[in-house]
Amino acid sequence: MSMAVVGMIAGMALAFAGYFGGFGAFLLVAALGAIGFVVGRFMDGDLDPGEFFRPRERDERRR
Template sequence: MSMAVVGMIAGMALGFAGYFGGFGAFLLVAALGAIGFVVGRFLEGDLDFGDFFRTRDDRRDRRP
């Protein structure tokens, strides 16, 4: 599935949540979508759990 299709589906979900549930539902769907995105990237191996807790100095040391 292309990223354009995924973006369209996410936009439609946010639109439906905003229309039927109001702004609070829109924010809830957006927050849960962001959490799901991070969890999905973590499970695919594209994201390391330690990336959230490294300091800037540690990140600079890893660059070539």
């Protein structure tokens, strides 16, 4: 399934939640979708659990 179709389905789900359930339902569906996305990426092997707990490298050019 292409990412465009997945995005369309996610947008439709958020639209239905917002229309029928209000803003709270919209936020709940969005949060659960984000959690599901992260879990799915983890299960596919695209994410490593250590990526969430490792400190980020500082960019020395920003100083």
